[in-house]
Amino acid sequence: MAKEGIIARAKDYAQWYLDIVREADLADYAEVVRGCIVFKPTGYAIWEHIQSGLDARIKETGHVNAYFPLLIPKSFLMKEAEHVEGFAPEVAEVTHAGGEKLTEPYVIRPTSETIIGYFYAKWVRSYRDLPILINQWANVMRWEMRTRPFLRTAEFLWQEGHTVHASEAEAEAETLMILHDVYADFVEKEMALPVIRGLKTEKEKFPGALRSYCIEAMMQDGRALQAGTSHNLGQNFAKAFDITYTDHNNTVQHAWTTSWGVSTRLIGALIMAHSDDDGLIVPPRLAPVQVVVVPIFKNDAEKAVVMDAVKRITTGWKGQIRFKIDEREHLSPGFKFNEWEVKGVPVRIEVGPKDVDKGTVALARRDIPGRDGKSFVTQEGLTERIVTLLADIQTALYERALAFRADRSKTVTSYDELKAQIETGFAYCWWDGSNEDEKRIQDETRATIRCIPIDQPQGGGTCIYTGRPAKTFVVFARSY
Amino acid sequence: MAKEGIIARAKDYAQWYLDIVREADLADYAEVVRGCIVFKPTGYAIWEHIQSGLDARIKETGHVNAYFPLLIPKSFLMKEAEHVEGFAPEVAEVTHAGGEKLTEPYVIRPTSETIIGYFYAKWVRSYRDLPILINQWANVMRWEMRTRPFLRTAEFLWQEGHTVHASEAEAEAETLMILHDVYADFVEKEMALPVIRGLKTEKEKFPGALRSYCIEAMMQDGRALQAGTSHNLGQNFAKAFDITYTDHNNTVQHAWTTSWGVSTRLIGALIMAHSDDDGLIVPPRLAPVQVVVVPIFKNDAEKAVVMDAVKRITTGWKGQIRFKIDEREHLSPGFKFNEWEVKGVPVRIEVGPKDVDKGTVALARRDIPGRDGKSFVTQEGLTERIVTLLADIQTALYERALAFRADRSKTVTSYDELKAQIETGFAYCWWDGSNEDEKRIQDETRATIRCIPIDQPQGGGTCIYTGRPAKTFVVFARSY
Numbered sequence: 001m002a003k004e005g006i007i008a009r010a011k012d013y014a015q016w017y018l019d020i021v022r023e024a025d026l027a028d029y030a031e032v033v034r035g036c037i038v039f040k041p042t043g044y045a046i047w048e049h050i051q052s053g054l055d056a057r058i059k060e061t062g063h064v065n066a067y068f069p070l071l072i073p074k075s076f077l078m079k080e081a082e083h084v085e086g087f088a089p090e091v092a093e094v095t096h097a098g099g100e101k102l103t104e105p106y107v108i109r110p111t112s113e114t115i116i117g118y119f120y121a122k123w124v125r126s127y128r129d130l131p132i133l134i135n136q137w138a139n140v141m142r143w144e145m146r147t148r149p150f151l152r153t154a155e156f157l158w159q160e161g162h163t164v165h166a167s168e169a170e171a172e173a174e175t176l177m178i179l180h181d182v183y184a185d186f187v188e189k190e191m192a193l194p195v196i197r198g199l200k201t202e203k204e205k206f207p208g209a210l211r212s213y214c215i216e217a218m219m220q221d222g223r224a225l226q227a228g229t230s231h232n233l234g235q236n237f238a239k240a241f242d243i244t245y246t247d248h249n250n251t252v253q254h255a256w257t258t259s260w261g262v263s264t265r266l267i268g269a270l271i272m273a274h275s276d277d278d279g280l281i282v283p284p285r286l287a288p289v290q291v292v293v294v295p296i297f298k299n300d301a302e303k304a305v306v307m308d309a310v311k312r313i314t315t316g317w318k319g320q321i322r323f324k325i326d327e328r329e330h331l332s333p334g335f336k337f338n339e340w341e342v343k344g345v346p347v348r349i350e351v352g353p354k355d356v357d358k359g360t361v362a363l364a365r366r367d368i369p370g371r372d373g374k375s376f377v378t379q380e381g382l383t384e385r386i387v388t389l390l391a392d393i394q395t396a397l398y399e400r401a402l403a404f405r406a407d408r409s410k411t412v413t414s415y416d417e418l419k420a421q422i423e424t425g426f427a428y429c430w431w432d433g434s435n436e437d438e439k440r441i442q443d444e445t446r447a448t449i450r451c452i453p454i455d456q457p458q459g460g461g462t463c464i465y466t467g468r469p470a471k472t473f474v475v476f477a478r479s480y
Numbered sequence: 481m482a483k484e485g486i487i488a489r490a491k492d493y494a495q496w497y498l499d500i501v502r503e504a505d506l507a508d509y510a511e512v513v514r515g516c517i518v519f520k521p522t523g524y525a526i527w528e529h530i531q532s533g534l535d536a537r538i539k540e541t542g543h544v545n546a547y548f549p550l551l552i553p554k555s556f557l558m559k560e561a562e563h564v565e566g567f568a569p570e571v572a573e574v575t576h577a578g579g580e581k582l583t584e585p586y587v588i589r590p591t592s593e594t595i596i597g598y599f600y601a602k603w604v605r606s607y608r609d610l611p612i613l614i615n616q617w618a619n620v621m622r623w624e625m626r627t628r629p630f631l632r633t634a635e636f637l638w639q640e641g642h643t644v645h646a647s648e649a650e651a652e653a654e655t656l657m658i659l660h661d662v663y664a665d666f667v668e669k670e671m672a673l674p675v676i677r678g679l680k681t682e683k684e685k686f687p688g689a690l691r692s693y694c695i696e697a698m699m700q701d702g703r704a705l706q707a708g709t710s711h712n713l714g715q716n717f718a719k720a721f722d723i724t725y726t727d728h729n730n731t732v733q734h735a736w737t738t739s740w741g742v743s744t745r746l747i748g749a750l751i752m753a754h755s756d757d758d759g760l761i762v763p764p765r766l767a768p769v770q771v772v773v774v775p776i777f778k779n780d781a782e783k784a785v786v787m788d789a790v791k792r793i794t795t796g797w798k799g800q801i802r803f804k805i806d807e808r809e810h811l812s813p814g815f816k817f818n819e820w821e822v823k824g825v826p827v828r829i830e831v832g833p834k835d836v837d838k839g840t841v842a843l844a845r846r847d848i849p850g851r852d853g854k855s856f857v858t859q860e861g862l863t864e865r866i867v868t869l870l871a872d873i874q875t876a877l878y879e880r881a882l883a884f885r886a887d888r889s890k891t892v893t894s895y896d897e898l899k900a901q902i903e904t905g906f907a908y909c910w911w912d913g914s915n916e917d918e919k920r921i922q923d924e925t926r927a928t929i930r931c932i933p934i935d936q937p938q939g940g941g942t943c944i945y946t947g948r949p950a951k952t953f954v955v956f957a958r959s960y
Contacts, residue, residue: 028599030549032556033586034577038599039547041614048545065528067519069510070588070619070635071572076512089579092551094588097514097572098623106513108550108574108588119508119518128810134521139550139619143578155550330608 003342008277013221018149020271024280024343027149035147035154039264042343043150045288046267047157051137053190053286054159054262057182063133063161068116070139071106076114079240083113086207090143092154108141113208113233113259116162117241124164124255126246131174132164140263150268151225151480158263164243164255168234171256172211175232178260179213183228191266192283192397193217193273194405195227196475198451203435206259210234216450216475218405219272222425224450224477227269230260268480274367274397280344281366283397284390291323291386292340296333296352309356313349313379321386341366346393347386367393367400409475418464418476422447426477430461432470441465441476449474483822488757493701498629500751504760504823507629515627515634519744522823523630525768526747527637531617533670533766534639534742537662543613543641548596550619551586556594559720563593566687570623572634588621593688593713593739596642597721604644604735606726611654612644620743630748631705631960638743644723644735648714651736652691655712658740659693663708671746672763672877673697673753674885675707676955678931683915686739690714696930696955698885699752702905704930704957707749710740748960754877758849760824763877764870771803771866772820776813776832789836793829793859801866821846826873827866847873847880889955898944898956902927906957910941912950921945921956929954 006019021027026043030036039047055065071094078084091107109115120132141155161178165171179197187193195215205212209231216224237243238254247253274281284290295310297303310325317323324345326336333350340348350362361382365373377385408425412418421427422445431449433441442448452474463470486499501507506523510516519527535545551574558564571587589595600612621635641658645651659677667673675695685692689711696704717723718734727733754761764770775790777783790805797803804825806816813830820828830842841862845853857865888905892898901907902925911929913921922928936953943950 028602030599032553032598033549033551033595036549036551038549041544041546044546045544047547064521064525066521066524067527067637069513069516069518070621071513071516073512092574092577092586094572095575096585098625099569105576106572115513118512119510122508141550145578157547 003278003338006277006279006342009220016277017268017272020275020280021149026267026271026280029149033154035144037149037153039157042288043267046270046282046286047264049286049288050190050266051159053186054182055137057186058135058159058161061177061181063135063163065137066134067136067138068112068119070109072109072112072115074105074107076118077107079114080208080236082236083208083240087111087142092141092143109138110140110142111259111261112136112138112140112160112162113237113257114241117237117243117257120162120164120255120257121241121243124243124245127166127248130164130166130245130255131170133161133174134163135159135161148268150271151265153264156264158261160259160261163258164238165257166245166247166253166255168232168256171232171234171258175211175213175230175258175260178230178258179215179228183230183260183262184215187215187217187227187266187269188398190283190285191270191273192285192394192401193227193269194398194402196451196453197455198453198475200229200451201435201438201449201474203438204448206231208233208236210236213454214451216477216479217269217273218401218408218426218477219269219480220404221272222408222423222477224426224475224479225265225269225272226450226479227266228260228262231258233257233259265480272480273401275344276369278369279342281397282344282346284346284394287322287344287346289322289324289343289345290390291317291321291347291349292336292345293323293325293349293351294333294336294340295325295327296350302353305353305356306351309379310351313351313361313382316383320383321390337364347389349386363389365389365393367396412464413462415464418447419445422476422478426450426475428473428475429464430470431465431472431474432463432468433465437465445476445478447476447478450477450479451475483758483818486757486759486822489700496757497748497752500755500760501629506747506751506760509629513634515624517629517633519637522768523747526750526762526766527744529766529768530670530746531639533666534662535617537666538615538639538641541657541661543615543643545617546614547616547618548592548599550589552589552592552595554585554587556598557587559594560688560716562716563688563720567591567622572621572623589618590620590622591739591741592616592618592620592640592642593717593737594721597717597723597737600642600644600735600737601721601723604723604725607646607728610644610646610725610735611650613641613654614643615639615641628748630751631745633744636744638741640739640741643738644718645737646725646727646733646735648712648736651712651714651738655691655693655710655738655740658738659695659708659710663710663740663742664695667695667697667707667746667749668878670763670765671750671753672765672874672881673707673749674878674882676931676933677935678933678955680709680931681915681918681929681954683918684928684931686711688713688716690716693934694931696957696959697749697753698881698888698906698957699749699960700884701752702888702903702957704906704955704959705745705749705752706930706959707746708740708742711738713737713739745960752960753881754847755824756849759822761846761877762824762826764826764874767802767824767826769802769804769823769825770870771797771801771827771829772816772825773803773805773829773831774813774816774820775805775807776830782833785833785836786831789859790831793831793841793862796863800863801870817844821849827869843869845869845873847876892944893942895944898927899925902956902958906930906955908953908955909944910950911945911952911954912943912948913945917945925956925958927956927958930957930959931955
């Protein structure tokens with residue numbers, strides 16, 4: 001039975017997503033600022049945990065944070081040919097400031113390759129200055145036509161890494177290291193979401209990149225969501241902004257740069273991958289509240305006894321478990337259970353007078369609805385039990401998503417089979433088509449090549465579309 | 481002897497500040513984006529530690545983080561009379577987006593009372609929804625005429641808290657709690673900088689506030705720097721944006737709001753309060769690197785022995801001490817000592833072959849230059865010794881700043897005495913003047929009333945300017 005205010009996934013997946021965002025109190029539409037949202041406290045807290053997990057990995061791999069200006073001289077966008085084509089149509093422009101018209105307009109950064117490239121050109125002189133390994137946490141703005149909370153908003157929050165290297169090999173190694181050790185590792189371990197790591201096709205790559213890599217995850221409607229991208233920019237931006245260095249032989253060389261980013265759309269991915277018809281489900285490692293304790297009492301005498309037990313039970317949790325005791329008095333236990341279910345708290349503990357007598361608590365798992373997820377356990381050893389349970393839930397969510405993806409993935413050998421498969425999931429196939437072929441398939445099916453997975457099968461096959469012998473194995477899907 | 485590239489404070493304090501910012505590699509001028517800077521990794525890392533100390537206090541006092549849109553419809557600014565006067569002249573305006581002219585321009589937030597007020601009006605219905613206790617970490621933009629790195633930049637980073645309450649008393653309690661428990665506590669304990677807590681005069685208060693409180697710190701040239709402000713906004717914004725709630729008696733009431741913020745100008749305060757002619761000095765609790773270990777060796781054999789000792793010595797430091805081992809081979813120890821001094825690392829440890837033989841290390845305190853700050857200690861018990869030393873340095877910096885402020889503060893009883901005193905420090909005096917009197921004094925002396933300290937002396941005195949009997953004791957100073 002679905003919750004009030006939440007339509008079933010099977011009935012209307014797109015509406016279900018919006019219902020979850022609203023009922024779990026994650027975001028509000030900023031109707032007065034076109035295409036923008038307010039990240040409400042519950043939604044923003046998930047972002048804070050995403051940031052913390054990513055930031056730790058970004059720093060562990062040798063990067064440091066910095067902050068570059070929000071505004072970019074409009075002419076900067078024009079310096080890299082593909083980049084201007086990709087971003088110029090969707091920028092917001094600042095034309096007046098301090099009461100005066102500006103001689104040259106600024107754009108609000110849609111991404112920062114150009115402004116950061118300008119500074120890197122100033123900072124890099126010799127091979128001794130390399131590599132530069134900098135990341136930035138920032139807001140960016142892209143004036144998109146169709147927006148959806150978290151998944152696509154005019155303003156969004158992200159991290160963007162920008163690095164400079166002395167050789168193509170080093171830039172490529174950086175690009176792949178970020179893909180594997182930062183992005184895939186984070187999304188799989190913390191978000192409990194399996195990803196395909198792959199290379200984007202020429203048609204789908206970042207405007208201005210030499211090669212774009214991505215991680216792609218499957219949502220519960222079988223569509224793909226690009227959860228992170230890492231770009232080897234070659235020497236394109238180094239040439240556009242004149243980032244040069246003097247090498248060991250005293251020769252001036254253009255440098256090699258990379259950029260890579262993940263954004264608040266990860267919150268959308270998290271919602272769509274794990275939640276159910278009862279509301280949000282948050283993986284324990286990212287849950288702002290991992291355990292909610294609901295004391296149950298009918299009068300002050302019961303309250304005293306129960307709250308005493310709750311205090312005893314939760315002693316020592318601080319620093320180990322992120323928990324909340326829901327002491328609100330004007331709401332019934334049933335109302336509270338429902339609210340925390342909708343908000344996706346992984347574990348609920350109920351303590352009533354009978355539990356106090358028996359030395360037990362009721363323990364409910366959010367990921368297994370109803371009776372199957374509920375058990376009655378002794379208060380003794382509860383802390384360790386919960387720590388283990390949270391880890392188990394994290395694993396269970398990952399395994400469930402992995403099994404779901406396996407179930408919805410298929411290798412196809414004809415275009416008709418592909419068309420059928422992408423209605424509900426991922427279609428793997430051999431590919432030897434052109435950009436134009438890819439475009440035609442997109443027009444006909446609304447599916448795109450999500451990536452050329454890094455794990456390629458041996459040998460080759462027949463291209464699904466052209467019938468030519470093909471060496472490249474790709475995955476097609478509809479996507480967010 | 482001052483360092484190369486850094487002028488002595490006594491010679492030119494303003495230039496000394498800029499020299500420190502450049503030589504310690506804290507920021508770069510973004511000459512292509514007027515009045516903006518790049519927060520370089522060394523400078524941004526200090527901000528990250530500031531954020532972390534503030535964020536912990538903001539959360540401990542019951543607040544949660546959220547994120548509101550960067551852009552504000554221009555008409556929103558006009559809704560509060562004083563607010564528009566204060567901010568409209570210095571906003572940056574977005575007039576075009578997605579290739580089209582907008583029907584109504586947006587401004588980039590100079591502060592967010594108006595856009596947040598709009599949402600609070602939607603969210604608040606009943607007394608049960610109150611209080612709302614939200615904080616936001618964000619970038620803001622004010623098109624200032626004269627800018628200086630960190631102290632005043634067109635774009636800056638800050639936190640802005642925005643709360644809603646059911647009564648004036650609750651709003652006032654929140655405003656003061658933030659002043660004492662969040663801002664003053666943070667700046668004194670983490671930044672090692674004593675502050676005066678006080679109320680702003682009508683002339684100096686925030687545009688749209690009922691009452692503005694502030695913390696004021698003294699820099700090494702005797703000038704004041706406002707390090708944080710907390711505003712009781714009364715019902716001004718609640719009326720402008722119609723933030724109302726139904727009270728216990730089912731009557732609709734306007735709510736009471738507060739706002740409070742500190743920004744990246746704290747980095748400027750930190751530099752100006754503690755640093756010396758040799759470079760930056762960072763208090764240990766905010767230092768991204770607290771201890772630098774410089775191994776000293778002449779050949780590979782020595783290197784092996786020394787690095788072995790360094791590894792042994794630093795075992796167990798991770799998680800306890802933020803440290804860096806400077807293994808760079810193309811630089812001399814002297815060059816490294818100098819670099820880490822300029823960058824303000826609190827403690828330097830030198831380990832050479834002789835130290836390995838004797839089981840000792842050389843240990844240098846950044847806050848006490850030269851021989852006085854250097855000692856030779858046994859490797860045994862070094863970790864505990866360093867932990868204690870870092871705490872001692874933190875205290876020493878605070879005590880030094882406190883003694884300096886005491887030395888440069890004086891109670892004055894005539895206008896002439898005031899004029900002399902504000903040349904080098906703070907002038908305390910009795911006050912019964914008007915806004916116009918305050919303005920005249922500012923024109924004549926460039927000093928303003930920094931605040932009416934919360935700690936007021938008993939009784940009263942004679943107003944320094946009007947000669948009338950006065951009940952209010954104030955502090956005058958020139959300021960940043």
